[in-house]
Amino acid sequence: MVADKILNFINGEFVATDKWFDNRNPISNAVIGQVAEAGKREVDAAVAAAQAALKGPWGKMPLARRVELLEALVGEINNRFDEFLEAECADTGKPQSLAAHIDIPRGAANFKVFADMVKNVPSEFFEMATPDGKSCINYGYRSPVGVIGVICPWNLPLLLMTWKVGPALACGNTVVVKPSEETPRTAALLGEVMNKVGIPKGVYNVVHGFGPNSAGEFLTTHPQVNAITFTGETRTGEIINKAAAIGSRPVSLEMGGKNAAIVFADCDFDAAIEGTLRSAFVNCGQVCLGTERVYVERPLFEKFVAAMKAGAEKLKIGVPDDPYTGMGPLISKEHQNKVLSYFAIAKEEGATIVTGGGVPAMPAELQDGCWVQPTIWTGLPETARVIKEEIFGPCCHIAPFDTEDEVLAKANDNIYGLATAIWTKDISRAHRMAQQMEVGIAWVNSWFLRDLRTPFGGAKQSGIGREGGVHSLEFYTELKNVCIKL
Numbered sequence: 001m002v003a004d005k006i007l008n009f010i011n012g013e014f015v016a017t018d019k020w021f022d023n024r025n026p027i028s029n030a031v032i033g034q035v036a037e038a039g040k041r042e043v044d045a046a047v048a049a050a051q052a053a054l055k056g057p058w059g060k061m062p063l064a065r066r067v068e069l070l071e072a073l074v075g076e077i078n079n080r081f082d083e084f085l086e087a088e089c090a091d092t093g094k095p096q097s098l099a100a101h102i103d104i105p106r107g108a109a110n111f112k113v114f115a116d117m118v119k120n121v122p123s124e125f126f127e128m129a130t131p132d133g134k135s136c137i138n139y140g141y142r143s144p145v146g147v148i149g150v151i152c153p154w155n156l157p158l159l160l161m162t163w164k165v166g167p168a169l170a171c172g173n174t175v176v177v178k179p180s181e182e183t184p185r186t187a188a189l190l191g192e193v194m195n196k197v198g199i200p201k202g203v204y205n206v207v208h209g210f211g212p213n214s215a216g217e218f219l220t221t222h223p224q225v226n227a228i229t230f231t232g233e234t235r236t237g238e239i240i241n242k243a244a245a246i247g248s249r250p251v252s253l254e255m256g257g258k259n260a261a262i263v264f265a266d267c268d269f270d271a272a273i274e275g276t277l278r279s280a281f282v283n284c285g286q287v288c289l290g291t292e293r294v295y296v297e298r299p300l301f302e303k304f305v306a307a308m309k310a311g312a313e314k315l316k317i318g319v320p321d322d323p324y325t326g327m328g329p330l331i332s333k334e335h336q337n338k339v340l341s342y343f344a345i346a347k348e349e350g351a352t353i354v355t356g357g358g359v360p361a362m363p364a365e366l367q368d369g370c371w372v373q374p375t376i377w378t379g380l381p382e383t384a385r386v387i388k389e390e391i392f393g394p395c396c397h398i399a400p401f402d403t404e405d406e407v408l409a410k411a412n413d414n415i416y417g418l419a420t421a422i423w424t425k426d427i428s429r430a431h432r433m434a435q436q437m438e439v440g441i442a443w444v445n446s447w448f449l450r451d452l453r454t455p456f457g458g459a460k461q462s463g464i465g466r467e468g469g470v471h472s473l474e475f476y477t478e479l480k481n482v483c484i485k486l
């Protein structure tokens with residue numbers, strides 16, 4: 001059952017406060033729970049617990065035992081798979097078929113991947129001759145950074161939270177997590193799992209609330225938080241970056257995107273359509289790596305647009321537990337209003353609406369939900385706002401191109417640089433394009449294939465730093481050189 005009171009998790013205990021905010025289900029916008037908002041007092045308590053745990057059993061625990069505990073977390077999340085699934089779908093309205101395939105299993109897998117990584121990662125070693133004719137040896141030793149503040153978004157709540165908590169704990173840190181105010185449930189549920197498997201008190205803490213003048217700001221400005229990792233909008237990332245500058249604390253920022261797909265006429269047409277439909281519409285377009293700009297080589301343009309239209313119109317919009325649902329609602333009324341405002345802007349800017357552009361007709365009990373239609377536009381100039389700005393909804397603009405140089409210039413002409421998907425059978429061109437795209441991730445003939453050992457992050461205003469595999473060590477550990485004169 002989805003609990004209707006969602007509490008903070010501090011020092012191994014669930015903690016209520018005297019300030020509550022509503023938790024809504026986006027399929028109907030109904031209030032389905034109350035969340036205890038953490039104030040300064042609770043954030044202070046969570047940070048103090050996390051600092052104490054570093055000096056307690058967690059800080060003294062051998063790596064092998066830490067790894068065992070992380071592996072036990074995976075088992076226990078899987079034991080309670082249905083509860084996590086229900087909680088995630090209640091908060092987000094996303095199809096269960098999607099959350100059962102991506103959010104929950106990959107949310108659990110993040111603990112395993114980073115447990116394996118810390119078990120196996122080597123350290124560097126150098127020997128050097130010294131002026132006295134002897135020598136010294138140097139080796140790299142990695143210590144935890146300390147208390148990590150983890151600020152999370154709402155689009156893949158458990159998955160993107162454990163993507164940070166997994167490596168943080170694997171490296172011996174402790175965390176204070178601030179889930180999105182829209183999606184507090186799975187972070188709270190994970191607290192129960194932490195207690196069940198025996199993770200020491202204070203290692204994992206959760207404070208609920210908003211950004212400014214609430215838990216988010218209190219956490220990121222807290223002087224005892226040693227580093228901050230954030231996923232969310234670029235605007236918010238900039239504020240957090242400023243907060244982290246006080247005390248010169250490291251940040252890892254995973255931020256917005258306006259990703260381009262580039263489709264060459266020699267591509268595998270069916271694969272390109274399937275991949276582009278998924279990248280535009282999965283999770284109702286609320287994936288940072290999703291495609292909102294599609295460039296198609298001119299000879300294929302008309303056929304591609306027609307197939308995308310057919311695919312979008314086939315998507316069944318519906319509730320999470322309907323196995324035929326292909327697309328759920330947006331996360332909130334506020335976000336629905338934002339996306340619909342971009343639908344209006346596209347019209348004003350003179351777009352041809354290939355499909356969608358509005359709110360779908362839904363049964364009476366779902367009328368107040370945060371629904372929008374999957375939407376495709378053509379015909380806009382590159383300067384149009386819907387081509388330049390991140391919308392974060394189920395929509396894309398499709399434009400024709402004639403040459404590689406032209407499409408490269410257009411695709412790179414954006415403040416963001418998160419991801420791209422390039423569709424072609426010409427292997428040289430694929431490499432050429434991938435290398436010249438100003439992004440953190442370039443997919444060729446695929447989209448959203450993620451090997452968690454590989455670097456993940458954004459170029460330009462899409463992010464600072466890389467996480468994933470050994471790259472996470474750069475952020476979650478302090479690398480010390482130990483020099484020994486022999």
Ligand code: NAD
Nearest residue numbers: 152153154179180210211216217232233236254255256288
């Ligand atoms: P958001 O920036 O609105 O919120 C993210 C988190 O920051 C929330 O927990 C929020 O409460 C908190 N926050 C807001 N203001 C704050 C402040 N002043 N101080 C501290 N915390 C604050 O983002 P969102 O709407 O939850 O998520 C959608 C955005 O996330 C999109 O821009 C998307 O592209 C981006 N995103 C990026 C990645 C990536 O890996 N690059 C992944 C997923 C989502």
